[in-house]
Structure formats: C-alpha cells, structure tokens
Amino acid sequence: MRALVPDTAPDGGPHHVAIIMDGNGRWAQARGRPRLFGHHAGARRVREVVEACPDLGIKYLTIFAFSTENWKRTQVEVAGLMSLFRRYISKETRALDARGVRVRFIGDRVRLDAKLIGLMDQLEEQTRHNDSVHLTIALNYGGRDEVARATKRLAEDVADGRLDPADVDEETLPRYLDTHVLPDPDLVIRTSGEARISNFLLWQSAYAEYEFIDTLWPDFTAEELRRLCTSYGARDRRFGAVPA
Incomplete structure (x- = not known):
C-alpha cells in the first residue's frame, strides 16, 4: 500500500536522509514476543519509508541495518538477522526495481556468508540503472571501520606512487569511503529515544x-x-558562517 504523504515535498527539505533504525527488540518485548519478531516488523516498515521518499523530495535514503558491533549479540539473534536479510532481499528485489529504486550496500562484506553476498550483488546489479530513490543499506557497517579501510586503501595508493602525500586533504579521503558516490546526508534520524550516533556515517555527517x-x-x-522533513526545512543551516 502506498504511504499516505503529501504530493509535494516540504520546501527546503532534505535530499539525503539517513536513519538509525533502533527499537525493534524493545518493540517486540513490549508485546511479549521474541526480539526477532520486532526485526521482522522493522523490515516491513522500510517499505513504507522508501515509498514515501519521492513525494518528500528525498533522493537518497541510507538505513543502518547491522553494525560491526552487532556481532556481539546472541548467536540466535545474529543468525536470525542474517536469515532476515536474505529473505528481505529475495522478497523485495522485484518491488524495489519496479519502483525505480537503486540499491547499494555499504560495509565490510568479509564476515557475511556467500549466499547473502550473492543476493546483495544481484540486487545491486538489477537496480543499477534506477534513479527514483537511491537506497543505501549499511550492513556490517561501522564508521570507524569504514575510515580505517579507506585510510588503508589511501596508504596503498601512496606507497604505490598513485597518490602524492602532498595532495592529500579533506577532499581526498571521501573518495575512498564506501559512500564515495553518494552526497553527504542532510538529516540523520535515530528512533527509539536513544541520543547517540552509534558509529554511523561519522565522516559524512559532520554537518x-x-x-x-x-x-x-x-x-x-x-x-x-x-514532519521531520518539514522541521528540517525550517532550520537555519549556516555551515560555520554567520549572517551578513
């Protein structure tokens, strides 16, 4: 079902929204259900949010699905989440493609199983020509891990003579980040009442x-x-400057 949102985007609204999707486990426990029940409910919620993006002027949506720290959860929950990711991709690929959604994954794939990686590759390939909404899913992602991996690649280019150390500045490192083809987020939302960024898009979210x-x-x-997009549009974003 199509989300019920206005036909016009809020004036000055964000073009790139990033979301830390928190609270699935507590939502399930409040209903006397296992945590994985909440994760399945949260996965269904993604569809409504993606469908709402075009009418709100949101071109880029980045969601935090699984962090590098989430491996510390119980083996049962981690295995359930990996199964959910495989199921979500298999189930949603056709619908995402039909809506013109381009899907990308960011994060380190080393610890992910081969079947999941194959599904991720297939979804990225099938949707690579789409341009309605750019959906980026952060899976086994951590901001510090991303910067460390990017720095390693940058150092390798310096060592191999492909990059002059004198040319390295704050515009250089972003070219090595997982998000190098994406604009920085304008608005970051965290649900569930927690007020921390949890290692999400550390470099990209500076402003x-x-x-x-x-x-x-x-x-x-x-x-x-x-409502959050409308609130964003009312903010005075000066990026360190002051009014003339």
Whole structure:
C-alpha cells in the first residue's frame, strides 16, 4: 500500500536522509514476543519509508541495518538477522526495481556468508540503472571501520606512487569511503529515544542535522518522516558562517 504523504515535498527539505533504525527488540518485548519478531516488523516498515521518499523530495535514503558491533549479540539473534536479510532481499528485489529504486550496500562484506553476498550483488546489479530513490543499506557497517579501510586503501595508493602525500586533504579521503558516490546526508534520524550516533556515517555527517525521536522503529510512519522533513526545512543551516 502506498504511504499516505503529501504530493509535494516540504520546501527546503532534505535530499539525503539517513536513519538509525533502533527499537525493534524493545518493540517486540513490549508485546511479549521474541526480539526477532520486532526485526521482522522493522523490515516491513522500510517499505513504507522508501515509498514515501519521492513525494518528500528525498533522493537518497541510507538505513543502518547491522553494525560491526552487532556481532556481539546472541548467536540466535545474529543468525536470525542474517536469515532476515536474505529473505528481505529475495522478497523485495522485484518491488524495489519496479519502483525505480537503486540499491547499494555499504560495509565490510568479509564476515557475511556467500549466499547473502550473492543476493546483495544481484540486487545491486538489477537496480543499477534506477534513479527514483537511491537506497543505501549499511550492513556490517561501522564508521570507524569504514575510515580505517579507506585510510588503508589511501596508504596503498601512496606507497604505490598513485597518490602524492602532498595532495592529500579533506577532499581526498571521501573518495575512498564506501559512500564515495553518494552526497553527504542532510538529516540523520535515530528512533527509539536513544541520543547517540552509534558509529554511523561519522565522516559524512559532520554537518548533518540530527533528530532523536522516541518512536520505536516498527512504529515509525511516513507521516512522521514528513514532519521531520518539514522541521528540517525550517532550520537555519549556516555551515560555520554567520549572517551578513
């Protein structure tokens, strides 16, 4: 079902929204269900949010699905999440492609199983010509890990003579990040009432606006996304400058 949102985007709204989708486990436990029940509910919520993006003027949506720290969870929960990712990709590929959504994955794939990696590659390839919404899924992703991997690649280029150390500046490192083809996020949203960024898009979010909201992710709606986009449009973003 198409999300019920206005036909016009809020004036001055964000073009790139990044979301830390938090609260699935607590949502399930509040209903007397296992944590994985909440993760499945959260996965269904992604569809409504993606569908809402074009009407809200959101061209880029980045969601935090699984962090490098999430391996510390119980083996049962981690295995359940990996199964959910495989199921989500298999189930949603056709619908995402039909809506013109281009999907990318960021993060370190080394610890992911071969079947999941194959599904990720297939989804990226099938949607690579789409341009309605650019959906980026952060899977086994950590901001510090990303910067470390990027720095290693940069150092290798310097060692091999492909890059002059004198030319390295703050514009150089982003070319080595997982997100090198994406614009920086304008707005970062974290659900569930937690007020921390949890190692998400550390470099890219230097000038992003943040919204920490109490809503648990499975309860997050397109209407709430619209409200946050409208609030963003009312902010005075000076990027370190002052009014003339």
